[in-house]
Amino acid sequence: MPPARVALFVTCLADLLFPEVGEATVELLEDQGVRVDFPEQQTCCGQPAFNSGFHEEARRMARTLLAAFEGAEAVVAPSGSCAAMVRVYFPRLFEGTRDEARAKTLAAKTYELSEFLVDVLGVESLAGSLHARVTYHDACHGLRELGLAGQGRKLLAGIEGLELVEMARPDACCGFGGTFSVRLPEMATAMADDKLDQASATGADLIVAGDAGCLMHLGGRMSRTGSAMRPMHLAVLLAQARGLRAPGARR
Amino acid sequence: MSEEALAGTFEERAHLQLQVPGLATAIGRAMDTILGNRALAFAGADLEAMREAGEAIRTHTVASLPAYLERFAETARANGTNVFFAETGSEAVEYVRGVLRAHEARLVVKGKSMAAEEIGLNHALEADGTEVVETDLGEYIVQVAHEPPSHIIVPAVHKTRGQIRDLFNRVHGTDLPDEPERITKFARQHLRERFLAADVGITGVNFAIAEAGSFVIVTNEGNGRMCSSLPHVHIAIMGMERIVPSYRELAVLMPLLTGSATGQRVTTYMNFVHGPRRPQDPDGPEEVHVVVLDNGRSSILEGEFRSILHCIRCGACQNVCPVYRQVGGHAYGAVYGGPIGAVLTPLLSGLERFGDLPNASSLCAACTDVCPVRIPLHDHLLELRRAVVLERAGVAERETFGLWSRAWSRAAGYRLFARLARVGQWPLARAHRIRRGPLWLSRWTRDRDLPAVAARTFRERRRRS
Amino acid sequence: MQDEVFLTRLRERLRGVRVPERPTDLPLTPASGDGRLFERFAEELPKVGGQARRVRPGELAGVVAELAAGAGAAVVASGLGAHRDAVLEGLATAGCAAEEPTRERAATADLGVTGAALGVASTGSVLIPMGPDAPRVASLLPPLHVVVIDEDRLVPGFGELFEQMADLSLGRAQTVLVTGPSRTADIELSIVRGVHGPERMVVLVVANGTE
Numbered sequence: 001m002p003p004a005r006v007a008l009f010v011t012c013l014a015d016l017l018f019p020e021v022g023e024a025t026v027e028l029l030e031d032q033g034v035r036v037d038f039p040e041q042q043t044c045c046g047q048p049a050f051n052s053g054f055h056e057e058a059r060r061m062a063r064t065l066l067a068a069f070e071g072a073e074a075v076v077a078p079s080g081s082c083a084a085m086v087r088v089y090f091p092r093l094f095e096g097t098r099d100e101a102r103a104k105t106l107a108a109k110t111y112e113l114s115e116f117l118v119d120v121l122g123v124e125s126l127a128g129s130l131h132a133r134v135t136y137h138d139a140c141h142g143l144r145e146l147g148l149a150g151q152g153r154k155l156l157a158g159i160e161g162l163e164l165v166e167m168a169r170p171d172a173c174c175g176f177g178g179t180f181s182v183r184l185p186e187m188a189t190a191m192a193d194d195k196l197d198q199a200s201a202t203g204a205d206l207i208v209a210g211d212a213g214c215l216m217h218l219g220g221r222m223s224r225t226g227s228a229m230r231p232m233h234l235a236v237l238l239a240q241a242r243g244l245r246a247p248g249a250r251r
Numbered sequence: 252m253s254e255e256a257l258a259g260t261f262e263e264r265a266h267l268q269l270q271v272p273g274l275a276t277a278i279g280r281a282m283d284t285i286l287g288n289r290a291l292a293f294a295g296a297d298l299e300a301m302r303e304a305g306e307a308i309r310t311h312t313v314a315s316l317p318a319y320l321e322r323f324a325e326t327a328r329a330n331g332t333n334v335f336f337a338e339t340g341s342e343a344v345e346y347v348r349g350v351l352r353a354h355e356a357r358l359v360v361k362g363k364s365m366a367a368e369e370i371g372l373n374h375a376l377e378a379d380g381t382e383v384v385e386t387d388l389g390e391y392i393v394q395v396a397h398e399p400p401s402h403i404i405v406p407a408v409h410k411t412r413g414q415i416r417d418l419f420n421r422v423h424g425t426d427l428p429d430e431p432e433r434i435t436k437f438a439r440q441h442l443r444e445r446f447l448a449a450d451v452g453i454t455g456v457n458f459a460i461a462e463a464g465s466f467v468i469v470t471n472e473g474n475g476r477m478c479s480s481l482p483h484v485h486i487a488i489m490g491m492e493r494i495v496p497s498y499r500e501l502a503v504l505m506p507l508l509t510g511s512a513t514g515q516r517v518t519t520y521m522n523f524v525h526g527p528r529r530p531q532d533p534d535g536p537e538e539v540h541v542v543v544l545d546n547g548r549s550s551i552l553e554g555e556f557r558s559i560l561h562c563i564r565c566g567a568c569q570n571v572c573p574v575y576r577q578v579g580g581h582a583y584g585a586v587y588g589g590p591i592g593a594v595l596t597p598l599l600s601g602l603e604r605f606g607d608l609p610n611a612s613s614l615c616a617a618c619t620d621v622c623p624v625r626i627p628l629h630d631h632l633l634e635l636r637r638a639v640v641l642e643r644a645g646v647a648e649r650e651t652f653g654l655w656s657r658a659w660s661r662a663a664g665y666r667l668f669a670r671l672a673r674v675g676q677w678p679l680a681r682a683h684r685i686r687r688g689p690l691w692l693s694r695w696t697r698d699r700d701l702p703a704v705a706a707r708t709f710r711e712r713r714r715r716s
Numbered sequence: 717m718q719d720e721v722f723l724t725r726l727r728e729r730l731r732g733v734r735v736p737e738r739p740t741d742l743p744l745t746p747a748s749g750d751g752r753l754f755e756r757f758a759e760e761l762p763k764v765g766g767q768a769r770r771v772r773p774g775e776l777a778g779v780v781a782e783l784a785a786g787a788g789a790a791v792v793a794s795g796l797g798a799h800r801d802a803v804l805e806g807l808a809t810a811g812c813a814a815e816e817p818t819r820e821r822a823a824t825a826d827l828g829v830t831g832a833a834l835g836v837a838s839t840g841s842v843l844i845p846m847g848p849d850a851p852r853v854a855s856l857l858p859p860l861h862v863v864v865i866d867e868d869r870l871v872p873g874f875g876e877l878f879e880q881m882a883d884l885s886l887g888r889a890q891t892v893l894v895t896g897p898s899r900t901a902d903i904e905l906s907i908v909r910g911v912h913g914p915e916r917m918v919v920l921v922v923a924n925g926t927e
Contacts, residue, residue, distance in 0.1 A: 012659075015709045016669055017702045022709035038713050043665040049652045051614060051633065053640035057656035064662065140615035173573040177613025182694045184611065187265055189698040190275070190577045191613070220699030223684060284905050293746060300743035307739040314735040317726040324719060336722035388911055389902035405902055412904050431903040439911055446912070447823070463882055473856065473898040473913030479890065480852040481819075491726075496738060498878040505874065506745040516746050517839045519764070520913070521893035523881070528889050533851040534819060535889045545722065552729035 002121050005035040007072035009065065009110065011082045012044040013212045021212055024239035025078040025113055031244055032121055036076075039068035045085040048179050050093060058093060066094075066102045074120070075110045078235045079211050080142020081178075083112040088145045112142055113235055114151035114210055125158030128241030133163045134232075135204035137195065137218070138171040139211035152210050152234050159241045167198040176217035192221040199229060210234045261582060261611045268578035274409050275577050278401065281408045282570045288514020289567070296506075305507045306625040308500050309561035312492075316552070319461040319494050320543065326464025330526030333540040336491075340370035340546045347372060347453070347486055350540055351381060354484055356450035359383045360442075362468065362478045363390055364455030365403075365564060366488045366544050368586045369599075372453070383453075384445045386474035388438055395422050401579040403566040403588070404513055409579070442474075452478030456489035456541070457564075458504065462497040465525045466541065469509065469518040476522050485536040487524070491543050492560040504563060507623035511567035547599040555634055559594050561624045566591075568618035568628055574611055583608060590618035594631045602639055609635035672704045679703075742875075749838040749872020754921055757870055761840030764896030765909055766917040768840065773802070773922055776864070780806025780829070783862055783918060787826035791817035791858060795831040795849025799864045799922060803829055822853035827860035828914070832894075833884045835865050835921070838873035841895040842919060843881075845888040855894065861914040863894075867921050 006029060014021040026036045042065050046058035065086065069075045077083040087107045094103035117123045134156065142148040156164055175181065175191025182188075195218060199207050207222075207229055209215055219231035239245045258264075268274060293301075312319060324334045337343035351359070359381055367373070373383045385394040389406035393399065396418055400406030407415065416429040419437060427433055454475055459466040466487060468475040479485045495501060509515045528535030551560055569575045569589030580588030585596040585605065593612055597605040609632045618628040640649075658664040679685045680703035688696040695701055707715070750756065758768040771779050776799060784790060784807050792814050796803055807814045807829075815821040822828060830850050832842035842863050846852045855861050871877060877893070885891045898913030909915045 010709050012665075016672070016704050019705045019707065019709035019712060023712070038710065040710060041662050043659040043662055046656070049656055051636070052648070052652065053633075053636035053638070053644070054649070054652045054656070055637060057652040060656040060660040064660065064665075140613070140617070144616040144620055171617075173613050173615035173617070175573070175613060177615065180610070180613040182691055184262055184265065185694045185697055186262070186269060187574060187577060187611075188613070190269055191573050192699070194275075194279075194573075194577070216702060217699065220695070220701060223700045224686075224698060281905060284901075296746045297743055301745055304739055304743050307736065311736050311738045314730065314733050317723045317730065320726070321719070321723055336719055338722060338725070386912065387902075388900045392902065405905065407902055408905065410903075415903055431906045431908050434903060435900060435908040435911060442912065443823075447819070463885070465885070471899050471901075472911040474911070476852070476856055476892060477912050480846075480856065498881045499742065499875075502747070502874040502878045503742050503745055506747045510746065516760075517841060517893070517895050519895050519897070519899055521841075521895075523885065523891040523893075524889075525885055525891070526889050529847065529887065531848045532846070532889055533817070533848060534853055535846065543722075545725075549725050549729050552726060552733075557733075 009077040084145035131161035292510040362454035511565035747874035756837040766896035784810035817854040
């Protein structure tokens with residue numbers, strides 16, 4: 001039986017910079033008949049510190065998630081990267097500490113949004129309407145750490161008027177990589193430009209991904225270079241297409 | 252590699268490579284070609300089963316490495332091959348120099364060997380006044396051009412046919428057109444003369460076979476055969492972990508190697524060297540030497556990084572790395588580039604000098620995904636970052652993460668942070684974008700806009716409603 | 717002594733490490749055969765620029781004559797078994813001198829003819845153990861390499877190849893698995909044949925049975 005009630009792991013990026021992503025996630029889940037709680041103790045999964053080699057510092061932030069999601073049946077995040085941090089790395093991060101068991105429990109019940117919709121709720125297709133040419137970026141952590149395989153595209157397939165065009169290398173890293181994007185900004189930008197060249201070659205209006213980090217990085221480059229394309233989070237696109245929120249509804 | 256090429260940080264070297272016109276395009280084309288061929292090479296096979304078997308073979312072998320090396324030395328020597336165990340690079344170099352001196356060798360022809368590059372062999376031999384000629388066409392081109400190779404499989408991929416033509420015409424006084432066929436024919440004939448005149452051939456080793464006392468060298472061009480057949484002496488430099496128990500393991504490892512490295516089912520030549528020429532043989536070297544090289548590998552045997560020694564040097568991780576794609580091998584400042592380089596180089600040559608290499612990665616995990624023997628490369632990068640922090644974290648960075656993690660260890664601190672950021676960004680934000688970020692955020696805003704903190708965060712909106 | 721110091725260091729570093737079992741059950745690979753022999757061989761070799769032809773024993777001389785048309789000299793390895801006479805006849809018909817495979821002769825010959833111990837159908841490869849009956853230069857220096865191999869020496873794939881490798885290499889200094897002509901992609905990734913080895917390779921698979 002799929003859970004009737006889930007806890008939202010909004011992610012610090014979405015919470016602070018892209019609140020519409022969090023809202024669209026709630027809208028989509030409620031639209032599927034799932035009640036969504038938002039436990040406020042959550043701050044951040046600690047991935048930036050963890051990826052930089054600062055494990056103790058990562059644990060300090062990560063513990064807020066252990067506390068926040070204690071009682072939840074399932075936890076859903078609009079981010080492959082953050083969901084992967086919890087599912088794949090929390091057991092390792094808390095190994096040998098007194099939070100080891102809690103971390104494993106949380107890891108086992110944490111999902112990325114598109115995989116939750118398709119694999120747990122069993123959504124075969126989502127009806128909706130949005131007229132746009134869209135290209136899909138397979139964000140790395142969701143793809144390779146969580147093993148996401150086509151759930152995002154499956155959800156887009158039911159949207160009327162939406163034309164999905166593939167980049168030459170949709171699974172190539174966009175260059176965000178969290179701290180990588182500020183440690184090696186020139187590299188990160190070169191990788192973004194590679195991705196954006198591929199995207200514009202498809203003639204797409206929108207670059208869609210399930211990760212706000214990738215979109216922030218690509219979007220930041222697009223706006224700096226005056227690109228005609230726009231970044232859009234999968235959750236926001238689907239919620240708009242289903243009429244759950246108005247286009248441009250944000251600040 | 253030249254001293255300039257090695258200097259500086261990854262960021263500085265990458266900066267130089269990012270300026271080279273056409274480099275990323277050339278490397279990208281090589282990568283895409285190889286990856287396309289790889290898909291064909293493995294079509295119809297259960298690649299996952301092969302990778303599992305490859306991993307199992309390498310794990311077993313490296314865990315019992317001393318026994319297999321001992322066996323190899325026994326069987327190889329029984330065949331008449333000389334086996335020398337070199338703990339350090341300089342021991343290996345001294346041994347080779349000794350062999351060359353004993354034969355008064357003036358001219359050496361060489362096949363590709365990463366291990367030989369590791370120990371700076373060419374440089375040392377040239378300092379002795381020996382002429383060393385690289386015989387792999389791509390290596391020959393970059394040797395003549397006095398440049399380091401830009402890609403492990405196609406070392407001269409950054410050069411156009413016109414540039415290669417100009418290079419050869421200038422150096423050899425020829426009048427070649429810019430047709431690959433004609434240029435190659437010239438190289439064939441020129442290098443043929445060197446092969447026939449050489450005193451010593453030096454190659455690498457793809458795998459030693461413990462039970463047989465033999466070793467195998469794979470090439471497409473035939474230069475491996477030339478180096479191991481025409482001169483009187485053949486010296487093979489072997490990383491100590493490059494060994495299989497018997498021939499049967501090659502039935503899996505060879506297709507994994509060639510499929511991953513060049514996208515081929517099999518390379519043109521698989522050259523099995525059993526020993527020096529037999530008394531009745533009409534040709535072949537009179538002496539065969541295998542130099543088994545440690546050079547820091549044994550320190551990796553102990554501990555969490557041991558699986559990096561499973562590497563079969565296929566280069567697949569480089570071929571999928573989005574960072575390598577942009578800058579090629581030079582940016583890594585050492586013999587090995589890409590993900591394998593980012594893990595192996597700090598382990599072999601020290602965190603002091605190469606502690607920044609594990610950060611030369613966005614942790615996209617494409618390398619782990621593709622490795623034919625399932626080395627968890629991106630996990631090793633993460634572990635190395637931790638090792639670097641434990642050993643030598645900068646004060647500023649430690650302070651930053653310390654403060655940040657304490658502030659965000661409670662929701663109240665996090666919410667305060669959001670409010671402060673909103674206030675602090677007020678002078679910087681225009682239409683919800685920040686074009687000039689403060690402090691280290693300026694590294695972001697050099698080339699990209701940054702979104703401003705939302706007027707109302709998700710949790711603030713949630714509370715209101 | 718040197719060995720012992722080296723190996724002892726390795727043993728110390730590996731102390732306490734559990735050695736997993738040596739895998740016994742190895743999976744199929746793209747180089748594994750599907751049981752079809754000549755048909756598969758003849759499909760695979762052209763993919764890498766070589767040619768495979770099936771000939772009846774009585775046709776062998778004629779085919780060799782075709783291949784040697786216009787050639788001035790050939791080096792012929794002695795390890796051709798029953799086919800040596802037919803090969804020499806074919807060369808003579810074409811007016812091509814048959815020479816001893818010394819380094820000097822091989823360096824100027826137009827073609828080299830050798831036998832092979834084994835053929836691998838899944839890849840179009842032939843295995844040539846080097847020695848007095850198969851000098852290295854014969855299959856390496858001339859621009860055309862012709863191989864004469866009995867059809868019953870074909871095996872399906874790498875599994876069978878490596879099973880036989882040790883036996884076939886007994887007493888040999890070198891064994892080479894050759895798959896097509898020499899090639900490179902080093903200049904702008906465009907394939908060029910005949911770098912440091914033959915530019916052309918033809919494998920004549922002699923059908924079983926008499927005639």
